[in-house]
Amino acid sequence: MTKKRPNKKFRKIILGIETSCDDTGIGLVTTDGELIGDLKFSSAQIQAQYGGVVPEVAARFHADQILPLTEKLLKQYDVSIAEIVAITYTEQPGLIGCLLVGQAFAKTLSWLWNIPILAINHIAAHIFSIGLTEPIVFPFLALVASGKTTSLFHVKSFSDFELLNATIDDAIGEAYDKVGRIMNLAYPAGPKIDQLYNDHLIVPNLAQQPPANKPFSYSGIKTAAINYWKTLDHDNLVHSQQLLATAFQKWVIKSLMRKIDYYQKKLNLTNVAIVGGVAANQLLRSEISKTNLKVALVDHQYATDNGAMVAYYGAMLYNQDK
Numbered sequence: 001m002t003k004k005r006p007n008k009k010f011r012k013i014i015l016g017i018e019t020s021c022d023d024t025g026i027g028l029v030t031t032d033g034e035l036i037g038d039l040k041f042s043s044a045q046i047q048a049q050y051g052g053v054v055p056e057v058a059a060r061f062h063a064d065q066i067l068p069l070t071e072k073l074l075k076q077y078d079v080s081i082a083e084i085v086a087i088t089y090t091e092q093p094g095l096i097g098c099l100l101v102g103q104a105f106a107k108t109l110s111w112l113w114n115i116p117i118l119a120i121n122h123i124a125a126h127i128f129s130i131g132l133t134e135p136i137v138f139p140f141l142a143l144v145a146s147g148k149t150t151s152l153f154h155v156k157s158f159s160d161f162e163l164l165n166a167t168i169d170d171a172i173g174e175a176y177d178k179v180g181r182i183m184n185l186a187y188p189a190g191p192k193i194d195q196l197y198n199d200h201l202i203v204p205n206l207a208q209q210p211p212a213n214k215p216f217s218y219s220g221i222k223t224a225a226i227n228y229w230k231t232l233d234h235d236n237l238v239h240s241q242q243l244l245a246t247a248f249q250k251w252v253i254k255s256l257m258r259k260i261d262y263y264q265k266k267l268n269l270t271n272v273a274i275v276g277g278v279a280a281n282q283l284l285r286s287e288i289s290k291t292n293l294k295v296a297l298v299d300h301q302y303a304t305d306n307g308a309m310v311a312y313y314g315a316m317l318y319n320q321d322k
């Protein structure tokens with residue numbers, strides 16, 4: 001939720017624009033990193049009928065929503081153009097048509113209002129999204145787990161972060177969504193699989209865990225999930241969904257935990273941040289809470305794509321340039 005509003009008299013505000021996938025997000029953060037507010041329109045439910053995000057459809061929703069959302073947000077928090085010191089937008093990575101809508105909008109505002117513009121890396125914005133709700137302590141291990149990304153980073157500062165491991169095929173959220181499709185769950189299936197998970201069910205180990213230092217990969221577990229689904233008796237659909245959800249989620253979260261453990265020990269890091277849509281996962285949250293790590297879990301509200309994280313990271317970079 002929105003924190004205490006900074007004294008209006010001294011506000012210097014960064015406007016953040018996020019359009020990398022199916023969420024149109026607009027955020028306002030002060031240069032001190034204090035969140036003023038944000039608004040989001042998600043086309044995910046509308047896209048569920050296609051079984052996933054159709055880039056062209058998502059881009060059209062961004063084009064329709066971006067201006068009314070921005071106007072509404074500025075009005076809601078009584079922000080004047082004079083208070084905005086920089087406009088930040090997601091430059092990459094993402095769906096190209098969607099990114100272009102955000103970029104064109106940001107450039108237009110920058111030109112109209114004569115305000116500097118700053119291009120932001122989407123993954124970095126996710127990594128530092130934890131700063132929206134708690135102070136950031138460097139160095140830390142960051143797990144970015146979303147529908148588009150599965151990566152681990154060694155983060156030393158706002159501008160110095162090293163990629164340690166990344167997926168060689170699907171992203172983790174994408175694997176959840178695809179396995180969801182096997183069992184007739186609507187997109188996005190991640191939260192539904194998480195709900196269907198039942199620790200009391202006896203399920204087989206779907207696949208061997210690869211060594212922790214090997215890249216993330218979800219193609220093998222997807223095939224194993226399809227094969228397991230074929231062996232189940234579907235008279236009681238919910239029960240077979242629970243079985244596959246449990247077997248799949250057990251494997252996936254164990255593999256995440258093994259990698260976190262490996263890099264945390266190797267680099268002697270005690271602080272871990274988990275960001276991206278999959279950070280909402282209940283089993284992941286429960287397993288990580290059993291470790292001795294100091295864990296920063298992104299707030300549910302900011303785990304998925306949003307404009308506030310773009311504005312927040314923009315604010316940190318703006319300060320570095322001063």
Ligand code: KG4
Pocket residue numbers: 021022145146147148149172173174176177188189190191194276277278279280281282303304305
């Ligand atoms: O960060 P996000 O909005 O990024 C992308 O759009 O890529 O994350 C969305 C992804 C989807 O794939 C969704 O199925 C997954 O995050 N997700 C989850 C959970 N909540 C969302 N996956 C597993 N467990 C969850 N509770």
